[in-house]
Amino acid sequence: MEALGDRLHTVWLCIEVPRAGGRLLETGTEEFLQLKNDGALGNIPVVVVLTKYDKFMDHVERTLNDIDLDDLSEDAFRDRVRQRADAELHDICAQPLKKFVELDIPYATVSTKETHKGMIARLIQITEERVCQHVASEASVMTSVAQRVDPKLKITTSIGVGKRKYWKALASATAFRGHTALACLEVLHTDIVRVWNFSDPHHYLDSKEFKTLMVTVVNHMDVGSIAQPNRTVTFGLSAVAAIAGITSALSGPAAPIVVPIMATVVIGKWVYDVYQLSRVVLRHFIAYIVDLTLILQTLYLVSDSQELSRRTIKLAVASYLKSATSADVHGRIQECNRHLPLSERADQDTLNQIVELMKLFSMEAKDISGLKAQIPAFGSGEDEQW
Structure with missing residues (x-):
């Protein structure tokens, strides 16, 4: 649409974090990203939103087998789990998105659990930056006004x-x-x-x-x-x-x-x-x-x-x-x-x-x-x- 207020300003492509060897991108998702790659969506930015991060963290914690975990404090153990989760997420997300490298699609992890609420702020920040960069600064201002997490x-x-x-x-x-x-x-x-x-x-x-x-x-x-x-x-x-x-x-x-x-x-x-x-x-x-x-x-x-x-x-x-x-x-x-x-x-x-x-x-x-x-x-x- 011509009027800025009537346009689609960004797309959150929500995907549950795969566990136990599951695929990140289903066929329909890949087709959508290919449309973006081919220019069908114009300048509209896309952000991949990886949901249910808390369940993924639980999965990572269960699969840890480091022999020195028993000597770690609670905070150090949590840090170790987060480090392992971030490394696995990079592998899970980077490879399937590599074919769409020209799109420069960022991703953010989210969870509705209270302990992970801060992650939603990062999603908002990425969205605001992309809207400002690819759509219009006026639209990014409205993104900031609408959000209530940061x-x-x-x-x-x-x-x-x-x-x-x-x-x-x-x-x-x-x-x-x-x-x-x-x-x-x-x-x-x-x-x-x-x-x-x-x-x-x-x-x-x-x-x-x-x-x-x-x-x-x-x-x-x-x-x-x-x-x-x-x-x-x-x-x-x-x-x-x-x-x-x-x-x-x-x-x-x-x-x-x-x-x-x-x-x-x-x-x-x-x-x-x-x-x-x-x-x-x-x-x-x-x-x-x-x-x-x-x-x-x-x-x-x-x-x-x-x-x-x-x-x-x-x-x-x-x-x-x-x-x-x-x-x-x-x-x-x-x-x-x-x-x-x-x-x-x-x-x-x-x-x-x-x-x-x-x-x-x-x-x-x-x-x-x-x-x-x-x-x-x-x-x-x-x-x-x-």
Whole structure:
């Protein structure tokens, strides 16, 4: 189809990992790949998805006969099984796909078992890369928006959207001239929230209350963050520790979660003025972008792909503020902001700082399951007022 939205963007060719000498490619599968090889599918990329990886791992484990296995620790034994499985998979997949070598068809292994959930993120990453390379960058953005397994890819996509739109103009004010800072923030806010694709039927993330929360989070930077450039806080562990601290202090599972800054911080005058470039305004705008992104990353952890409630959103905001990450982020922004020039030539420097901070504190998909397992129950099914 001519319209990008009507096209097929990629094909996942799903095949169960063969065991006990079985064939990887059945006749119909080979015929499909031959069609691709002959150009019938045009530029549409194909990714082979090897399913039921957990059963294949069990098979590999049963067939191990190394005499020194008894001396291995549990972790070392798991590593040995994975190494053997990867070697066998390469042999199983490389040979039958060799006849289609011109297609450059990648493969990814997946399983629905919790211990292998991180593998789905690799499938998503490969898919996004291939769609961007062979179809269109706009389609790859929608791939990233649709997926809910890799927060790091969400951040990468936010950066890509920001680069193409408004972030590069922050240090020269060219894009926002004549508009209030609040109106400019709402544009940035909408762009970032859309990328995360939360289940938010009540539009809590677009509400005036949540935007007010975000401005007060940014204003929190003005009460005295101290930069510690030699220290890097691990985002995931910092967030989980803060969440545990907040939930353990609740008087009961239904006790409301309090975001402490709501009543004590007055929204800054800078929000209501027409955007006028200054170091203070630039610092606040950088902080808004980074704070919102990292709060949404925290929300990704605590929401567990469920429908959002105000209680869950408040927990994400409160735990970000309580975590060592927010102080570290604000400190780094304050330190770098002192050296940023204010001119059109400074746009790239500003963009680089935003990108560096967002990448520095992004979570790896492989760590998600372990972090979620450490989050205590907090009554996410309940809701409460802002």
